[in-house]
Amino acid sequence: xxxxxxxxxxxxxxxxxxxxxxxxxxAPHLVVVSSGSHFVRRDAAGMVTLDxxxxxxxxxxxxFLWIDGTPAHTLExxxxxxxxxxxxxxxx
Numbered sequence: 800x801x802x803x804x805x806x807x808x809x810x811x812x813x814x815x816x817x818x819x820x821x822x823x824x825x826a827p828h829l830v831v832v833s834s835g836s837h838f839v840r841r842d843a844a845g846m847v848t849l850d851x852x853x854x855x856x857x858x859x860x861x862x863f864l865w866i867d868g869t870p871a872h873t874l875e876x877x878x879x880x881x882x883x884x885x886x887x888x889x890x891x
Contacts, residue, residue: 805890813838813882818875828888830864835882843871852877 801808807826813819813835821843837858840849851858876882 800885807888807890809886809888811882811884811886813874813876815876815879815881818873821871821873823869823871824866824886824888825868825870826888826890827865827867828886830866831885831887832860832862832864833883833885834880835860835876835884836878836880837876838882839875839877841873841875845873848872850877 800810811819837851838849839847839851842848851860874882
């Protein structure tokens with residue numbers, strides 16, 4: 800969506816039931832969640848690292864998330880609505 804020498808802004812839409820290709824986000828970034836409910840994150844080997852449906856207490860998607868970086872992963876939209884997020888990556 801936008802990029803300069805300080806930030807890169809990405810919008811990701813994962814339709815209900817779809818899974819993203821393997822990717823990584825090593826830069827620290829702010830994530831703005833526009834919609835979505837549940838997801839399953841898997842590492843590069845396909846092992847589940849987070850399934851929000853199985854979390855106790857139950858996960859409620861926050862509006863904003865700070866993430867220091869994410870190694871290689873896929874993200875499956877396990878909810879019934881589209882998962883829409885905007886990531887603002889800080890360049891170092």
